[in-house]
Amino acid sequence: MKKILLLSDTHSHIDETILKYVRLADEVWHAGDVGDLSVTDTIKKIKPLRGVYGNIDDAKARLEFPLHNRFFCEGVDVWITHIGGYPGKYNQDIRSEIKQNPPKLFICGHSHILKVQFDKELNLLHMNPGAAGIHGFHQVRTMLQFEIDGDKIQNLNVVEIGTRG
Numbered sequence: 001m002k003k004i005l006l007l008s009d010t011h012s013h014i015d016e017t018i019l020k021y022v023r024l025a026d027e028v029w030h031a032g033d034v035g036d037l038s039v040t041d042t043i044k045k046i047k048p049l050r051g052v053y054g055n056i057d058d059a060k061a062r063l064e065f066p067l068h069n070r071f072f073c074e075g076v077d078v079w080i081t082h083i084g085g086y087p088g089k090y091n092q093d094i095r096s097e098i099k100q101n102p103p104k105l106f107i108c109g110h111s112h113i114l115k116v117q118f119d120k121e122l123n124l125l126h127m128n129p130g131a132a133g134i135h136g137f138h139q140v141r142t143m144l145q146f147e148i149d150g151d152k153i154q155n156l157n158v159v160e161i162g163t164r165g
Contacts, residue, residue, distance in 0.1 A: 001074070001147055001148065001149040001150075002027055002073055002074060002147065002148045002149075003024065003025050003026045003027075003145070003146075003147050004025060004027055004028075004029060004073070004145065004146050004148060005021050005022060005024070005025035005027075005028045005029070005047075005143060005144075005145055006028075006029045006031065006107065006127060006129045006143060006144040006145075007028070007029075007031070007129050007132040007143040007144075008031035008032060008033065008054075008108075008109025008110070008128070008129050008130070008131060008132065009031075009032070009033040009054070009109050009110070009112055009130070009131035009132065009133050009136060010030070010033065010034055010035055010039045010131075010132050011033055011056065011131075011133035011134070011135040011136065012035030012036035012038075012039060012133070012135075013035070013039070013132070013133040013134045013135070014038075014039045014042055014043070017162065018132055018143070018161060021143060021145065021159055021161075022043055022046050022047055023046060023047070024145070025047055025145070026047070026048075027047060027048045027049070027050065027073070028043050028047050028048070028049045028050075029049075029050045029051065029078075029080060029107065030043070030049065030050070030051035030052070030065075031051070031052060031054075031080055031081075031082060031107050031109035031110075031128070032051070032052045032053055032054025032055075032057065032065075032081070032082030032083075032108075032109045032110065033054030033055065033056045033057060033082060033109060033110065033133075034051065034053070034054065034057055034061055034065070035056060035057070035133070037060060037061055037064065040064070040065075050069055050071065050080065051065045051069065051080070052065050052066055052067060052068065052069050052080050052081055052082050053065040053066070053067060053082065054082035054083075054109060054110065055082065055083065055110070067081065067082070068080070068081045068094075069081070070103065073148050074148045074149065074150055074151070075148075075150045075151035076105050076148050076151055076152075076153060077103040077104045077105070078103055078104070078105045078107065079103040079105070079106050079107065080107040080108070081094065081107075081108050082108060082109050082110050083108065083110045084106065084107075084108030084110075086108075086115060086117060086126050086128065087118075087119035087121070087126055088119075098122065099122065102119075102123065102124045103124055104123075104124055104125065104151070104153075105124065105125050105127065105153060106119075106124050106125070106126045106127070107126075107127045107128070107129075108126075108128055109128060109129065109131075110128075111128060112130060112131040112136045112137060112138040113128060113130060113138070114128060114129060114130030114142045114144075114158065115127075115128045115130075116128075116144070116156065127144060129142060129143050129144040130142035130143070131164075132161060134164050135164075136164065138164055139163060139164060140160050140162070140163060140164070141160070141161045141162055141163070141164060142158060142159060142160055142161065143158075143161060144157070144158060144159065145157045145159055
């Protein structure tokens, strides 16, 4: 079993509240718009990190992280990308691939809107953890915690880490 902390859209911000949850996880996944790589460097000193780059990330971040990160965690096929859309409204750049070869867990960021939704058509779980950073239009900073045990995604928790201001 793995305990996962999922965050996105840090936009160069990391603080002790985020790091408290990093320490509770087995792995941290970042769905893009890291901003300054000091954010991910700090996380990597504490726990293993998987991530993707987002639209605000610079050339250094794009060298460190891929646009798409597809992997297996335990028995779960995971696909992380920054701009991915959501069930019924997937981004046109990935729409055909996700329909031909859907993962079990599809993760994206970008919107700053926390959303967890099951796609019945593709039989996958979509997660967007919202935004953990302090820049953007979101009012409440959010992350997701969950566990992967074999092929099960379980014990999902929304973590509200305070207001943006």
